[in-house]
Amino acid sequence: MPKISDPISVIAHQLKNPVAIIKEYLEILSSGDAGELNIKQKEYLADTLKNINQMKRIIADLLDVSKVEGSAYKIKGVPVDLIKITKDVIEEFSIWARTFNCEIIFKEPENLSKALTDPEKIREVIENFISNAIRYKGAGHGLVEISIKEKDGKISFFCKDDGMGIQPKDAPKIFHKFFRTDEAMNIDPTGTGLGLYINKAIIEGSRGKIGFKNNKGKGMTFYFILPIAKKNAK
Numbered sequence: 001m002p003k004i005s006d007p008i009s010v011i012a013h014q015l016k017n018p019v020a021i022i023k024e025y026l027e028i029l030s031s032g033d034a035g036e037l038n039i040k041q042k043e044y045l046a047d048t049l050k051n052i053n054q055m056k057r058i059i060a061d062l063l064d065v066s067k068v069e070g071s072a073y074k075i076k077g078v079p080v081d082l083i084k085i086t087k088d089v090i091e092e093f094s095i096w097a098r099t100f101n102c103e104i105i106f107k108e109p110e111n112l113s114k115a116l117t118d119p120e121k122i123r124e125v126i127e128n129f130i131s132n133a134i135r136y137k138g139a140g141h142g143l144v145e146i147s148i149k150e151k152d153g154k155i156s157f158f159c160k161d162d163g164m165g166i167q168p169k170d171a172p173k174i175f176h177k178f179f180r181t182d183e184a185m186n187i188d189p190t191g192t193g194l195g196l197y198i199n200k201a202i203i204e205g206s207r208g209k210i211g212f213k214n215n216k217g218k219g220m221t222f223y224f225i226l227p228i229a230k231k232n233a234k
Contacts, residue, residue: 012062019059023052030095046099053096054190057131060124061194065177068201075205079114079229080122082148082157089126090146093134102134102142109148115155116229117206125202125210126157128195129222133161135188155226162219166212174212175200199224 028034030045037045090104097104115122133144145160164183166174173179178193185191203210208226215221 012059012066015055016059016063019052019055023049023056026052027095049096050099053131054188057128057195058190058192061192061198064124064198064201065194068198075121075202076118077116077206078119080117080119082115082122082126082155083108083112085119085123086126086146086148086157089123089130093127093130097134097144100134100137100142101140102137102144104130104134104144104146107145107147109150112148112150113155114229115226117208117226118202121202122206122226125199125224126159128199129157129159132195132222133159133163136163136184137161150228153228155228156223157226158221158223160215160219160221162215165214165218165220175210 026045026049029037030042030049086106087108090106093104130144130146134142137144143162145158147158147160149156149158164187166181167183170179170181174181175196177197179197180191180193200210203224203226206226208224210222210224212220212222
């Protein structure tokens with residue numbers, strides 16, 4: 001596959017802030033904080049917010065993959081509170097999830113140690129897992145279940161959905177750059193196929209492991225495993 005060129009990286013960087021501002025104003029309007037909306041206005045805003053989130057994702061993916069290819073992708077290994085980041089991401093996606101008729105449940109653990117990773121980049125991974133689970137949910141009401149577990153000096157993060165799953169023939173390519181399944185293309189033709197490729201670079205750069213499994217019956221679970229930060233680390 002061709003490398004992402006520097007001009008595209010520059011353009012993506014220039015678009016990042018304006019898109020973030022537009023998204024923020026759309027969320028304020030959608031929430032009703034700026035005034036009551038009628039049904040048709042809510043539908044228009046929901047569709048616009050969906051497309052802005054797609055733009056935000058594409059911009060972030062282009063910036064990240066250009067760094068990965070240029071060997072400029074640095075992973076800071078610091079203690080990270082995965083519970084806080086997960087709750088922040090769920091809150092960020094709450095309005096968008098409702099427009100998809102999707103519910104997010106977080107099974108919050110008690111007394112979880114901090115993970116050793118990069119706080120900004122691991123947030124990208126969690127955002128990608130949850131946004132994919134929402135976007136590719138099954139028909140009708142969707143359910144996304146998030147859980148975090150700690151065992152043997154490792155922290156495991158799980159994102160379970162009730163969506164379409166992945167066919168066995170596609171499994172070996174799921175973390176390849178630009179790869180998208182036929183089913184995913186039918187649901188969302190605008191995706192880049194870069195999110196999971198970048199996720200893999202982030203997790204492996206944090207000395208962790210990333211993977212997935214098809215659930216019995218319906219949907220799938222994406223997961224990553226990270227080392228625990230040392231107790232005396234700051």
